Every structure is written in structure tokens, then in C-alpha cells.
Amino acid sequence: MSGIVRSEPFTLNIGPQHPSTHGVFRVKVTVDGEKIVDAEMVMGYLHRAMEKLAEERTYTQNIPFTDRADYLSSMSNNLGYVLAVEKLAGIQVPPRGNAIRVIMAELQRIANHCMAAGTFINDTGAWQTPVMWTFREREKIIDLFEMTSGARLTCNYMRIGGVAFDLPREFEPRARQLLEGLPGFFDEFEGLLVQNEIFLARTRGVGVVPPETAINASLSGPMLRASGVAWDIRKADPYCGYENYDFQIPLGYQGDSFDRFLVRIEEMRQSARIIGQALDGLPGGPHSTQVPLALRPPAGDAYARVEGPKGELGYYIVSDEGPSPYRFHIRAPSFINLSVLKEMVVGGTVADAVVSLGSIDIVIGEVDR
Amino acid sequence: MAPPVLVTDHWYDFRDLGNLSSRLLESLADVLPQGAVYVLAAVIGFVASFVIFVLPSQLFVGVYGERKLIARVQSRYGPNRVGPFGLLQPIADTIKLMQKEALTPKSADRALMYAAPALFVAPCVLLFAVIPFGPNMVFADTSVSLLFYVAISALPVISAFIAGWSHNNKYSVFGSVRMVAMAISYEVPLVLGLLGIVLFTGTLSLQGITIWQKELDIWLVVLQPIALAIFFIGVSAELNRTPTDIAEAESEIVAGYLTEYSGMKWGLFYGMDIGYALAASAFAATVFLGGWTLFGLERWVPPWIIFIGKTHLFYALFIWTRGTLPRLRIDQLMGFAWKFMLPLALVNLVMVATERMFWVEQAADDSVVYVFALVNIVAAGALVYAWSRILGYRPEDYPTKARLVETAGGYVPIESAKGGAQ
């Protein structure tokens, strides 16, 4: 009896030109009615062969490349690369440099999560209202970046051995003013959305990733923590003096899109705490050590990683004592977090697919490198 | 039903422009041939209702007001560049849309693609024929004007389907399917909700309902809160306004059935969407907020000004939901229509029937209506809460905060959070 109504599958392209793929990224979706039967990712629209170009430039010239990998969190990218080179060349960073690096990395995390949370709710359909709210806070942080590094988005602020310039005089008062406003904003933002029935209906149980699959698929960052796996490199492998700041790691319950949203909001609160503590104990002294322009690290390889806003951001650099890295590889969290997209999407509807994709929070610059 | 004479019936009395037009038509009746007066009355009706009220409020309330209000919700300014305070922004938009090229894809069905916008505009003009702006400022006062509104509001669904189907583009087919499915499932509870009103007032004519509310000095929103809720959700589903705008959901299917439209063809759809929203708020203002009456004030304040104020007030409700709520998925919407709104509408109908029977049988005096109002409001709250609990709405189960952990060491199973484990 049931064989009477047959509907043959129907392929649909979400992307590359699509309002909610956060950049040029395409998912070829085979749809049966509203239910998705199969999904295939097509990437590479923004592939700029960054790893090939890096072999042509000196270690210091590569820093602006890392800005453009994940153009929404350039500070964390710089930090990852600079730590890898310092590990390879064995360079020590003065305490003030480390403290400034922590402040900048955490400010960048708040800015990124503002963007991620805002656009995620945008994908569920709220007419840009949450994005405008989070962008208002993000603007304040970007003003701080512009004040210190001169650029809003691709700051190019970290140097091998420390940071490019010291903090300007008016950085601290402006940062304190921002920190006073943030907790109020987070509570208001979370309060508005967490009990919103429509938002709950659209995100609860959508794009679920169980903990075993998360570990097995080498996910990292909010994706991993939302599935209940307590793994944060700032706690597990502290760099730049994270061990002497007191903060906690948020964990989700069942690894669905709603938990990722909760984890990101909580992470922003913890970052605000870290910045407060870092600003209080900002040590004096030089902000970076002198490094020869033609740095020639000894032959060998080094892999250093940072807890970027999107996950574990690693840099694997191989040196053959030449002025330029022999091999320069970026471990991009957005790229690897996408490996579970098919499992999250198949079985749901097109609307769920868009919400799941938004909850992974990908940036195409980092996915395609 | 003879139109009530609220004020003096001199033609120069601007409080009721109906006298003016009827006096004008009578004086012309003997001069022009018999059919011409009929046509002239239609032209006056069209100019008065559509050109003077709908078009300006479409532009200045629908485009300008909405963008300003939503901007305020999003803590930004909204259009303030074009003209003083940005007031010329809608005019600028219209001119921009008119001079933009209206593309037609090669594989599209050209005839249908050109017909769809026209079919989308026509019903919107028709809708305003039955809305009473004043005591005798109603163009076509038929005894079934409420039914007329419900009937004509089914036509734009068909033209939207034609628009989506004629593009031969995958996204627009999705959009048109969703639009049609939504319209069918939300028309049933909508009509049942309005049935409650008709049962109470006893007439199907909008003018009759307004006069009923005037005589009993009670607004039907107080008497029938469930009906207003169902009407609002049903109409926002039919017009696909925000909580239910899945027919042209940007984040999922680009622009739904409007994907291939550009230039003034898209402009017509956008303008008339606002027109339908205005028609819906005008209808709601008449039926729920007492139309042109304001507890006796309509003797001094011209009734059509009161009516326009109420319409824009109700339209602000649409703007408010558009600025704040995310969008529901199609299967949730279908479930909501059939499993939540329909039973609620039926129970409301039963309540209204018993009240009406009690009122007529016992021949109680009219003040019993206030008792009914109280009963209905309490019943509405209780019904909605009870029915949602039955359908499995347990807000306390969902955790609203992430768990905080001190160390980073592998998988932390959930032992405490209730309900979080499922």
C-alpha cells in the first residue's frame, strides 16, 4: 500500500553563493521531499596555496599570512605561528609580552564568539537583530585592536619573540570600560535567547555529535566541549602563562547546536575574567626580545598549538636552516570540524542543515587556506 | 441595516466622509447615464480606500516605519539620509526598483512569470472594499464581508505558487510548496477562530460587528483573546511574516518564490506583502479593536482617524515580531497548526456557543458580556498552558547554562543535569 507515493530524490546546491554558508562553501545536498538523504561538501573556492607561498618568505614575512588564514581571529592565528617558531628556534618571550599576548588572544576570542553566536541565530531566522547586538560589542573590541596594532581585522601584531608595539596609554582605561559592560551584555543576550521557545525548537537536538564521534573525528574547540569532552589547550598545555590565570571550561550536554551556543556564550564570560586578571597583573619590562631579521632556526621540525576560538589551531613548521621554512602547515580547526557535517546533516531537513552548519562556525579562509 | 447617523449629515461634515460622497453621487445621478454613476462610485471607493489610505501607509508605515522600528530594535538608526529624517526613503526605493532591470530567466515560463505579480496585486485592492473606515464610509457593505475577506485572502497564495513554479528554479519550487502547504493548514484554525466572533456578534458583516461593539461598549479582543492569538498567528503564517516566514526564508532557500524576481516585479511582491499585512491589521482592528469606535469619542474625533490609528497600532505588532523572533521549521509549523491551534479554536468555539446560548436563553441583560470577557481571559490562559503541557512542553528540563569544569581531562559524563542526558 505504501509504495504508491514515490518521490525521486532531488539534488540541491547550498552555496557557493548562499546567504548562510559563511563564505564560498558548497554543500551538494540530495533531498527527498524536505528530508536530506545525502550531503557532499565542495570546497576550495578560496584556496590561496598559503602553505606553498609561505615557503617563499622569511619567518617574519609569514606573519601577515597567518592573519589571512582565519580572517576573523587574526590575533590567535599570529600567536599560534609565533609560538611554533619560538619553539623551533628556542626563543624566550618576556613576561610582559606573554601577558599582552594573553589579553589580545582572549579579546579576539570574545570578538569571534560574538560573530559566531550572532550569525548562528541569524541562520535560525531572526532578522539580523542578534547580530547587530553582538556586533555592537565586537566594535568596541575592534577599536581596541585598531588602537594597539593599527588594523581592525588583520592585525599582524605578534612578532617572533613578543609583540610588535607596546600597549598605548589609553588601552587600559578603554579595556576596563569594556570589561564592565560585558557581563551585563552576556546576561541580557543569553536571557533573551535561551528561553525563547522558537530558538529552542530550532536548535535543540539539531546536528548532534556524540562524544565518541567527536574524539574520533579529531574535532576540537567548542564542538568538542559541547559534546561533553573537557579538552582545552589553555588548561591541558598552558602557553604564554595561562597556568596562572583562574578560569573554567564550559561543557555542553548532548553535543547539539544549542549546546554549542551555550558553550560559546560561557567561553566569552571566562575570557572576560581572564582579561580582567591579566590587566590587573600586567608586568613591566620589555614587550619583546630582539630577534635577528634573518632568523635561521636549526634544522628539525616543531608543532605548536593554541586554543583558537574555533578549536585547536596548530602550526607544524619544518626548517632546513634556510631563511624560509621548508614546510609550513596550518592545522585548521574549521577544516577538521567540517568532517562531521555529513553525519550531522543527513536525516534532517534543509533548514536543520543550515543551522548545523552555522553552529560549527567555519571561516572559509581557514578551511581552504 | 440603516447606517447609523452619528453626526450631522451635512456634506461638509468631515467627520464622516461617506455623506460627502453619497451627496456627490446623488447630485450627479440625474446628469450622467445610469451605469456611469455605478462606475463613478467604484472609482471614488478605490481612490478613497486604496490610493489615499493604503498606498501612503504602505510606503510610510510599511517601508519607512518598519525599517525605522526594526532599526531601533537592533540598536541602530534606520534610514535617515534621503530627505528630512529619511522620509523620502520609500520614494527612493520605489524609483530604484522601477529603473532596475526585471530579468526573466530563459527557461522560465514567461507568461506566468509576468502574470504572477499582477495576480498578487489585484486581491489586495479587493480586500479594502469591505473594510469600514467610518459609519457610512464603507465601499461595499455586504452582509457577508467577513467571509469576503477570508475568501479573497486565499487568492495571493495561488499567485505566489504561480510565481514560484514559473521560475523553473529549485529554490523557488521549494518556496512555493511551502507557501501552499502553510496557507492550507493555517486557513482552517483562522476561520474557526473567526467563527467564534461571528457566533458572538451574530452577523457576518464587519459594519455590523463594529456597531455591536459600539453598542455594548466592549472590544472583542477582551471577549475573545484566544481568537485574536489564533488570528494573529494564522495571518502571519498566511502572509509569511517572521515567526513563520519560511516561504522566502533567506537563510535556507535564498528568497523562496521570489528568487528570480528583480526590479519592479519584486517590488510589487514586496509592496503588496505590506499591503496584505495592512489589510490584515485593518481587518483585525475592525473585528477585535472596535473598528472606528472609541467608546463614544467617535462623535468628536473623526472615526476614520481612530480607525487608521488602530490599524497602524496592529501593524506595529507585525513589525515587533519581525524584529525579534527567529523562524520555525516547516514540520514544526504544520504540527503547531494542526495539533495546537485547531483544538484550541474548537474549544474556544464550544465556550462561545455555551456563553451565547446562556445569554440568549436566560435573556440576561447586556452587562453579562463583561462576565464572559473575564471568564474567557482566564480560560484562555489556562487552556493554552494546559494544552502545551499535554503536548510535552517542559521548559524546566532544558539546561540554560553550560556546565563549568576546572580541569581539562577527557570525557566528562553527565550525572547531575536532569533531562540533559536525553
Add this chain to the structure above:
Amino acid sequence: MTREWTGAELAAAAERLVPGSVDRATATACFLKRDRLVETMAALRTDSETDFAHLTNLCGVDWWDRFEIVYHVQSLVANHVATIKVEVTDRGNPVVPSVSSVWWGAWMQECEAYDLFGITFDGHPNLHRIFLWEGYPGWPLRKDFLSMPGGLQPGLREFSGIERREPPPVKIVE
């Protein structure tokens, strides 16, 4: 702090779990034999002492005469990291067994290695070029990819006009 496994420790553990699987060990990494790779990786993953449950990074390196696949694996519970490498000398058709049977998420990083280096992973569920299109001539990240006329090699010329010397025979720092 995350403990880093030295090459020797790792070789000992691998040898203990799967005898005869270790090719050689350097200070920081341990080279495994290609044919016993998947078996050893599975053993290293399930063994309670090593417990490398999370494959963090997988990338290729082109050393002119041989290709090298580098695996960075770590344990989230025991909080330690290890570097495992595999070599393949056949430049014409480099083949490495795929570890996607051990860590399911490795399929994407292996697709990237295939796309940029041309290293095919046998046993891979869906090996395809992930960034470039199928018909793209050549493998971009190979050292000889951009061999410009006049014998110039990729890599920065020395500062102030010093002639670029032949690619140095790489000394493995013991």
C-alpha cells in the same frame, strides 16, 4: 603540562605492542614501517598506557628524495602528545595505508595530503581532490611543482644576491 613522547619511548611502546613495526626512531618522532602502519596505530590507540585517542594533525612533507607523512596524536585523558612519521620513497606513485579505519576523522586530512602531494592512501573511503578540481595538472605542494625555467627551485634565494646552493642533503639531527 602536556608530556611529549620521545622517539625512543614511542619506539619501545610500538615494538612492545606490534613487534617489528618500528623503522627507526629520532629524538622527537618514531618512524613506522608502512606495511604494519594501520595495525600499530590501532594498537597504540587502544592500549591503555599510550591511549592516543585524538589524531590532531596529519600532513605530508616533501624531502626531494622521499615523502614523509607526519601524524600528531594525543591522549585527552592522559594529556600526552606523540609524533609518528611514515616514509615513502617511490616518487612516481607514493602509496601509504590510510588510518581512517583507526581515526574516522582522518579522511579529510588524508584527502588534503592527496590533493596537495599526490600521496594516495589505500583503504580510504572516498579519496578525492578536496581543494582543487579533479583535472588539475600536478600536485602543488611538491618541491618540484613550480620548477621555473633555468633550474631555479622554490625557496627563498639567499639574502643580497648569494647564489642559491644545491638543495642541501638534509642531516637528521641525532
Add this chain to the structure above:
Amino acid sequence: MEGVGAAVAFWTLAGVTLFAAAGIMFSRNLLHAVLLLILTFIGIAGFFVLLSAEFLAMAQVIIYVGAIAVLVLFAVLLTPRAGRDNGESKMLLPAVLLAVCLGAVVLFVITDTSWNTVPSAPAVEHEPKVAASDLGEALLSTWILPFELASVLLTAALVGAILLVRSPEEEAEDMPS
């Protein structure tokens, strides 16, 4: 409704409806046919208005245009290649013959029976205007049986439709496992 306006309205409406009805037959595109069907329904609603039976006209629009035509549109949507035109079929000759015979029968019925049409003289003043409320009372008093039967029939049809469309897994879960 009488007077010059009504006569003009009647003839235009008749013209539009007949043109649309003919269009359904001859249109090559399935979707055009359905839209012309909707136009005929609206035309018929116009006739009811001319006969000053507004309630019936509105009911006609709601039921036929609002629901049945939309469901036919859904059917059009689900048939693959709905846009194709119904090409030449070999059955043209017999179809024409059958049409002619049917046409003859209908014409004979029209001309032969004596409709008790109202003389075109000035219409009777107290035209029996059927208000919506009379319809309601009649439905629930004298015609109560067909009304209830219709509702039972509709529910049966609804349940049948749902059974028809159930997907295999829903069916499996109801099977007595």
C-alpha cells in the same frame, strides 16, 4: 440585482468564464489549464453575486478557489514533467465525434424544456433575498441528515488519504511487532 450595470456585468462575466472553460480544453500546458480552471470558478462566483446570493459566492470562492484548486495545484506539482504539453493523441477523431453527440444532447435539453424564467419585465419588488442565517437554519433543521452524512464521508476520506500516504517506516511501527 438589475439594471444596465448588472446586464453588462453578466455578459462580460459569461464571456470570461466561457473563454476560460474553453481555454482549459485547448491549453497545452498543464499549469495553464489549472489556472484557467481557477478563473472559471471565480467566474461562477461572480454569477452568484449577480443573483445576489453573496454567501454562496463567498463560499464558492473559499471552497473551490481556496482549497480544491490549491490541492489540484499540489497534484500538478507532484506529477513529474508537469510543464509538458499534452501532445497529439491518436484518439482525436473519436473524441470529436463524442463531443458533437454530447453537444447535440445538451442543446436539445436547453431548447426543449420550458424554464420558468422571470419575465424580463420590471423585476418583482420583494425579491426573496436568502440571507446567510436562513441558509444556516435550513442546513441544521430540514437538511440535517445530508449535512451529517457529508461530514462522516469527509472524515472517512481524510483517514483514507492519510493511510495512503504513510511512509514504510511509519507503517512498520504500527504493525503488531
